Amino acid sequence: METLxxxxxxxxxxxxxxxxxxxxxxxxxxITKKLDLSRAKQVRKWTVTVYEDHDLDGKMYRGSATMQFYxxxxxxxxxxxxxxxxxxARLGRQDPYRLPSGSTVSQTPPSEVELxxxxxxxxxxxxxxxxxxxxxxxxFSQHYTxxxxxxxxxxxxxxxxxxxxxxxxxxxxDKEEVEIYEDYRxxxxxxxxxxxxxxxxxxxxADRLQARPCTAMPEGTSIVLSGKDVxxxxxxxxxxxxxxxxxxxxxxxxxxxxxTEQMAVEPWQLEGLKQLENSNQNFAFDDDGRPVxxxxxxxxxxxxxxxxxxxxxxxxxxxxxxxxYNFKVSGGKLSREELEAxxxxxxxxxxxxxxxxLTGDFAGEIRLAYYHDGNGQTIAYTGGSxxxxxxxxxxxxxLSQDLTKYNCAVVPEFVVLPDVNLAV
Amino acid sequence: xxxxxxxDFIRDKIEEMQEFIDxxxxxxERVSILGTDVSGLTFRVSRTGTQLSDYGFKExxxxxxxxxxxxxxxxSFNEWDEIDHLVETFMDAFRANNDLVKEAELNYFDELGGDxxxxxxxxxxxxxxxxxxxxSAEIMERLTHLRDCVLAIDERILDVVFVINNVHxxxxxxxxxxxxxxxxxxxxxxxxxxVKEGNQVQAEMQATSGMKGMEVIDELEKLAQKALNGAxxxxxxxxxxxxxxxxxxxxxxxxxxxxxxxxxxxxxxMFVKNRAKAKDYMGKRVASDLVTMxxxxxxxxxxxxxxxxxxxxxxxxxxxxxxxxxxxxxxDRASAYRLGKEPTGxxxxxxxxxKAYARMTNTYFEKGTSKLDEMIxxxxxxxxxxxxxxxxxxxxxxxxxxxxxxxxxxxxxxxxGEIYSPVILTxxxxxxxxxxxxxxxxxxxxxxGYCGKGHKEWVRVSDGGPYLKAKARLG
Numbered sequence: 001m002e003t004l005x006x007x008x009x010x011x012x013x014x015x016x017x018x019x020x021x022x023x024x025x026x027x028x029x030x031i032t033k034k035l036d037l038s039r040a041k042q043v044r045k046w047t048v049t050v051y052e053d054h055d056l057d058g059k060m061y062r063g064s065a066t067m068q069f070y071x072x073x074x075x076x077x078x079x080x081x082x083x084x085x086x087x088x089a090r091l092g093r094q095d096p097y098r099l100p101s102g103s104t105v106s107q108t109p110p111s112e113v114e115l116x117x118x119x120x121x122x123x124x125x126x127x128x129x130x131x132x133x134x135x136x137x138x139x140f141s142q143h144y145t146x147x148x149x150x151x152x153x154x155x156x157x158x159x160x161x162x163x164x165x166x167x168x169x170x171x172x173x174d175k176e177e178v179e180i181y182e183d184y185r186x187x188x189x190x191x192x193x194x195x196x197x198x199x200x201x202x203x204x205x206a207d208r209l210q211a212r213p214c215t216a217m218p219e220g221t222s223i224v225l226s227g228k229d230v231x232x233x234x235x236x237x238x239x240x241x242x243x244x245x246x247x248x249x250x251x252x253x254x255x256x257x258x259x260t261e262q263m264a265v266e267p268w269q270l271e272g273l274k275q276l277e278n279s280n281q282n283f284a285f286d287d288d289g290r291p292v293x294x295x296x297x298x299x300x301x302x303x304x305x306x307x308x309x310x311x312x313x314x315x316x317x318x319x320x321x322x323x324x325y326n327f328k329v330s331g332g333k334l335s336r337e338e339l340e341a342x343x344x345x346x347x348x349x350x351x352x353x354x355x356x357x358l359t360g361d362f363a364g365e366i367r368l369a370y371y372h373d374g375n376g377q378t379i380a381y382t383g384g385s386x387x388x389x390x391x392x393x394x395x396x397x398x399l400s401q402d403l404t405k406y407n408c409a410v411v412p413e414f415v416v417l418p419d420v421n422l423a424v
Numbered sequence: 425x426x427x428x429x430x431x432d433f434i435r436d437k438i439e440e441m442q443e444f445i446d447x448x449x450x451x452x453e454r455v456s457i458l459g460t461d462v463s464g465l466t467f468r469v470s471r472t473g474t475q476l477s478d479y480g481f482k483e484x485x486x487x488x489x490x491x492x493x494x495x496x497x498x499x500s501f502n503e504w505d506e507i508d509h510l511v512e513t514f515m516d517a518f519r520a521n522n523d524l525v526k527e528a529e530l531n532y533f534d535e536l537g538g539d540x541x542x543x544x545x546x547x548x549x550x551x552x553x554x555x556x557x558x559x560s561a562e563i564m565e566r567l568t569h570l571r572d573c574v575l576a577i578d579e580r581i582l583d584v585v586f587v588i589n590n591v592h593x594x595x596x597x598x599x600x601x602x603x604x605x606x607x608x609x610x611x612x613x614x615x616x617x618x619v620k621e622g623n624q625v626q627a628e629m630q631a632t633s634g635m636k637g638m639e640v641i642d643e644l645e646k647l648a649q650k651a652l653n654g655a656x657x658x659x660x661x662x663x664x665x666x667x668x669x670x671x672x673x674x675x676x677x678x679x680x681x682x683x684x685x686x687x688x689x690x691x692x693x694m695f696v697k698n699r700a701k702a703k704d705y706m707g708k709r710v711a712s713d714l715v716t717m718x719x720x721x722x723x724x725x726x727x728x729x730x731x732x733x734x735x736x737x738x739x740x741x742x743x744x745x746x747x748x749x750x751x752x753x754x755x756d757r758a759s760a761y762r763l764g765k766e767p768t769g770x771x772x773x774x775x776x777x778x779k780a781y782a783r784m785t786n787t788y789f790e791k792g793t794s795k796l797d798e799m800i801x802x803x804x805x806x807x808x809x810x811x812x813x814x815x816x817x818x819x820x821x822x823x824x825x826x827x828x829x830x831x832x833x834x835x836x837x838x839x840x841g842e843i844y845s846p847v848i849l850t851x852x853x854x855x856x857x858x859x860x861x862x863x864x865x866x867x868x869x870x871x872x873g874y875c876g877k878g879h880k881e882w883v884r885v886s887d888g889g890p891y892l893k894a895k896a897r898l899g
Contacts, residue, residue: 026521026524027779028530029779030533031533031696031697032533033531034530034531034532034533034534035495035525035530035531035532035533036532036533036758037495037496037497037498037758037779038496038497038498038521038524038525039497039498039499039500039779040497040498040499040500040517040520040521041499041500041501041777042499042500042501042503042513042517043485043500043501043502043777044502044503045502061473063474063475064475065475065476065477065478066477066478067477067478068478068482070484070485070502071502071503071504072433072484072502072503072504087560088465088476088477088560089476091474091476091560091561091564092473092474092475092476093473093474093568094472094473094474094475095472095473116524117524117527117528120524120528121528124528135697135698135699136697136699164880166878166880168697168699170698177698177820178820178821179699179820179821181878183878183879183880247472248470248471248472248583249582249583249620250582250583250618250625252623261623351816351818351823351825351850352814352815352816352825354814354827356813356846358618358625358626358627359625359626359627359846361846363827363846363848363899364825364848365816365818365823365824365825365848365850367818367821367823383823383850384850384897384899385666385825385848385850385897385899386899387663387664387846387848387899389663391623421663421664421666421899422666422899423664423666423667423848423850423897423898423899424666
């Protein structure tokens, strides 16, 4: 890193940002509960962004260009790379902005704690009973050090861990075998959280075995999403408040206006949080080297703030903003008891659920859903698909009172969605 | 034509890589090392500005793989040192792993082995135009001019974004029996036009890709017009009424089906884990007899073409389905060994930092004999499906999910002009493939996206095929 900084000085690069990322990881891959492969990783990289201001026909622009540098590069290669970056930055044309200023701040490095054994122990102790077994799992235990320096005095260092567990469960009876696929991300492992998630996955694996092919639902059946798909739904709204999207006019959100197309029947709150327990995104600083802060984005259904990079926030005239990595949505009015009195199809496992960030369209293939008839009877279904559009009906969503947490988000436990197409 | 030579970095490291192997060989049954150097530029021009950056999936590093007592261990790193120190660092990591395995009292799944063969091969491809012929400044100027022309066409245009990724890949693989190297250039270019009318916003993307150079820039004007027309059409799109319909899939949708249905479905690491129904259907009918499907790094020049995979196995061309009968799967080394097969050259890593899995390369349906207009004429009520957003595999249950950009209505053998969007296609794979009743006589492949295994391990792939007529559930 010192060589890079020296080269930047010698080449008289006046405006730059340099990010150093160091990653140590341990990875274990299992078939059933037996080890298939193990891996380790030790990688260091630098990302340099160079900024050049220039005018074209009397109008000022700022260009930027970013390049990765490696420890295997010689000083000559680094100089050549930085020179190329300067030329590339001159070809860039964006509205002017200044880098944020700052000072030297360093988080205390964590004490040497190896987290892989904790996660491994939790996985190996998962029960296999009642026809449910572990098909395979993978554990990635990654520890990061990040340092961000810019030409305006920012020099911050912080640390974080990122775990990923991919788990495949099988449920078997005499006739067939089905699988449930789960993917968990977290910072510090929590036995309680992981255990709760696994228990739910095992129950779903057993239910999928009994599930019938999805058929048309009785009229008046509501569609309910629960679990981490609710995070995906609200991520759409979070995305709408990104300064970059507002600036590019891909989002038409305005401060003081409803976040949904019309005022929500159950107005909700959306906050960006600096810290969330067990999240893998508890970053002390963002990519600009600014401290991450709590921010109230939506209050009672009305947009309060935008978030994003220093560049895009400054285009919107916002000087003291923040990036958002963790978020929390408030609960609504619907209790689980009130829901149970309704007729609804709760879709709990979807092939790949996504919401189009531009149009608000969403869709997914149903791997497992539960039909509740309002009188206590529940039937498990599989197959078919559902689709809808959040821009058209998002204001009519009804939210649960209770909240649940998935990695970097706290969201209502379930949401009732109107006007959803079911294809069976 | 310009030859794409191996990067200086990789070329200069080959001898040291061999020395590293020689130093470790006495300690392990098998040792190999893969060195990768992927570099490139991304040109991006939109309404709000222009930017030239490093390619986002750039990498430079190494992964060592050793076999000891029938068990593999891998170590990824990117700091090259004196050989003594490198060996010491590696052995420390190996021992730390052994300690972890011992303390946790882990049992191994099985013991691996297998023979290898001596191979000394190298490949350097050629392209028409490189950045030596067309400077970055010229490219940005052309893209900026194109952007301004498109923005001026229609006041409903919110944005037009051009992105070109020009990527040079150099890899070397060394073991006691092999010395392989390859160097190739891939370029993909895309244009997305976003339009707005009232509160409605729609977008369409068109793209081109392949083992090409910067000559792709010549294709962008036509693609931009196509994207604009397509985006404007979507402003009037209706919501699909769920049902089972006769459909004709355009090549990009045919490719998505090939990829999700039988690409992922025949990745043989899934066979080892009993996660793929296809394992029990080898030699059996899974599609109509008009269907032949192929996967391979050989045979086409696309974004997943190469000489050798990330485990040092030479690329193949594998016939997955022939005349509707399932023939073969695609494998990495470990799954091939466990299943008693020869590896097919499909052991691929997202980067040197990640594990190798059995992954697709270029996956496509073979062409047939029908013409598109006769296929449309054969449909009483149905849809022509075009453009793809995403897909998801389900090899265990043989489900398929494809999210498709648009469906053009066909009534009594003619396109009516009505558009429905978006469209989700789901169903049971054999039912869908066995319903294929017509196959057109030309194929197209494209590869601008990335394929994941589950929700991670992203690799470049291409897919495609001809137009197909089938019966599908849409929603």
